[in-house]
Amino acid sequence: MRKPVGISTGFPLAIFCIKTPVIGYFLLHLRIDTNTAMKTLLARVFAMYRDGFRNMTLGRTLWLVIAVKLAIIFLVVKLLFFPDRLASDYDTDSERSQAVRDALVAEPQNDDFNKHILTNLQNNE
Amino acid sequence: MNDIISTVDWSRAQFALTAMYHWLFVPLTIGLALIVAVMETIYVRTGLEKWKGITKFWMSLFGINFAIGVATGIILEFEFGTNWSNYSWFVGDIFGAPLAIEGIFAFFMEATFVAVMFFGWNKVSKGFHLASTWLVAFGVALSALWILVANAWMQNPVGMQFDPSQMRNVMDNFGEVAFNAVSMNKFFHAVASGWCLAGTFVVGVSCWLLWRKSNVNAARSSLKVGAWVGLAGIVFTMWTGDGSAVQVAKVQPMKLAAMEGLYDGKIGQELVAFGFVNPDKRPGDNLEAIKCEFALPYGLSVLANHDPNTFVPGINDLIKGVSLTPDGDTVNTVSYAERITMGKAARTALLDYDRALKAGDEAAMSDAQARIAENFKYFGYGYLDKPEDAVPPVGLTFYAFHIMVYIGGYLLLFFIVAIFASRWKTSWLEKPWLHWVGIISIPLVWICSQAGWVVAEVGRQPWVIQDLMPTNAAISDVPASAVQFTFWMFAVLFTALLAAEVSIMLRYIARSSRKNIELSH
Known part of the structure; x- marks a missing residue:
């Protein structure tokens, strides 16, 4: 069996490829080379956000919509109605695997398959 | 058993509802981000202040859509864990990796640079602001990439091996999962359709301003940009749609047969340009499949294989496992x-x-x-x-496909007319017929966009993962009544969000129309 790679290599590589030029552009453009410059930069970023939020007009309505929506989605919908069933019902990945295997092997969707299982069980007995 | 069927149906309906509402917002975000970036580029390059006002006007509409649409997709992930637990475990890290990357991009890239876009005017240099706007446009498209990679894997599961001890598919080739022909066609097709949708939106709103004789100069300038981006979008959408058709013919031939209502294929298969699906038709019977048919000779063979003399299998051929070579020899496939x-x-x-x-x-x-x-x-x-259980709903797939193609063809003509009017025949921009065509095109482009997703998702039924997992095996053991309740809850929630979006947008457009858009900066 080939070695699984998945998120362990592909994911950081993709993030690195995208983030490096973005951060590089930031640093080059703003000429950050000292701690003082960094403090100035942070102050400017803070001021941008502060003034931006203060001067919002339409944005206030939109932030209200976002806040209400996120509260409904995460505090009502997620907590009350959408538990992650495998995560909440089982403690280990092994138990979760077994639960899915049980469901996929024994699900009574197909008469022929049920007959096959019955025959198999009778033969084993 | 009845309860299981009901749970499957309600879970499918709920997922379809959530995904379709989510897709109302997403393509406008993708396309409008690009259009705003183009407008701001014109502003920076020309130095004309009117373009700053125009950019800020469309940026505000982008902001409204972004704010209302953001996080509506997260509910789909909740549904995976609750309603589709067998499926979400079975797909393993193949789904997790692209979604995790999407989360990182959505949070860091879009959140950071959207703030600069809106709060950074006169705070950062013009060049830096422009770069931020382009990075937002780039970021939203990149977010879409990872979602579409995940979706494409469900249609064409590659780059993995099944491990029965874990009961999961384990990714063994990230490149194959992310960058196969199906995922790339799907990505570019969806993103280009977003440009087309946003182009129609901009042209339509501009037509409304022209009809009201308000901000005529800003409307004409906006219309020109919207029409060019829209034309590029529809041409690219058609090109990638052609690529998608070739891929569908290879990996999901049953979907292609359903899209065309084709039961018995032949060499040099025609394409149904117009017709009605016979609702009584079933695989294997002798009833007519399409009524009032008007077909383009060789069209489907060209669409599927780029060769007019090739065989395109129909539903009966696929079930029987029969194909034909270009010479007419019968070849047996797996029935x-x-x-x-x-x-x-x-x-x-x-x-x-x-x-x-x-x-x-x-x-x-x-x-x-x-x-x-x-x-x-x-x-x-x-x-x-x-x-016969492996045959998707033929009628819905057929009509959705044809609606998408008809409206797509109309939009190509629409953008050509809009460009012609804005560049060579400017007197047309004063004609009410053009204004109303523009306004009516706004709902049409959304219908086209939704129809595309219906083709993609209904056409692949009964598979939640092509050939590996049907919908009825993917479902959790949850009561149908619980899913039914949350279905209606989402219907109310999303309808309220949509009403809020439309209401806020209309009020903003109406209020802006009473001011000078070019000077509002």
């Missing part, structure tokens, strides 16, 4: 009855694996695992009762 036998063999092997695992019999586990691997290609067919 659906054989696939069901192989699927049942894989399921039986999984049952044996389970028993061996519990008994600690490693030799039996190894033997069962080999039998699973041998038949895994058709694992999902083991959950079907008969070959």
